Amino acid sequence: MLSHIRTMWLVFLHLFRKKETIEYPEEKVDLHPRYRGRIVLTKDPDGGERCVGCYLCAVACPVDCIALQATEDEYGRRYPDFFRINFSRCIFCGFCEDACPTYAIQLIPDFEMAEYNRQNLVFEKEDLLIDSQGKYPGYNFYRVAGLEAGVKKKGEGVNEEAPVDVHSLLP
Template identity: 95%
Template structure:
């Protein structure tokens, strides 16, 4: 019983403590670099689109707000024909970023994207693509992937042997 009264007293004293509230928008909160805000599609060091249209972000998305269609250029490089995020559904969980094998999709420290018209929250690829490598500079998926897609030839990628000579029986 006394501990209850003590609790009440201590809580009461909080009336005179400093308040933690940040009075946004007059005052802005500092955001950390890994803050999960606006979703962007980044580009690789060579300026190409990083997204290869693997659908992993879409399947990881718990609210299913990512839709895309993969397609291929004449050299076999995959890219999304369209890439759409419905931000009116997005919960900024960052699973898409976790799932992305090419560092293409990234969440950046910006959350100020409110709209009066909900339709404006549907972002297409043009709205999502940024001319930056984002948080992971220097990575180009096609340099480390095995297949040839116009970025490097077979066997010229990172950690690859030159192609096997199938006419040879030597070990």
């Protein structure tokens, strides 16, 4: 009984504490750089689209809100023909960023994306693509990958030997 009264008294004293609430639109929130907010598609250091349309973000997504279609340019470089995120379904879990093998898809510290119309929460590639490398500068997947996609020739990538001469008889 006494402990109940003590509890009530202590709770009552909270009347005079500093409040945790921030008066949001007037006062902005201080977000950590790795805050999982708005999803963007980034570009590599050479200005090309980083996304290679591997579908790993789509399959990692627990709410299945990512849909894309991979296609290829004349040099064999893969890129998404369309890339759609339905933010009205997104739970901002960041699995897509974890799954992305090319640092293309990134979650950035921005959450101000409310809309009056749900349809406006469906973002296409044009809405997602930003002209920046985002959190991971300096990485270009096609320089590290084995295949030739107009970025580098066979054997000119990172840690690659020159192509094998099939006709050579040298040991």
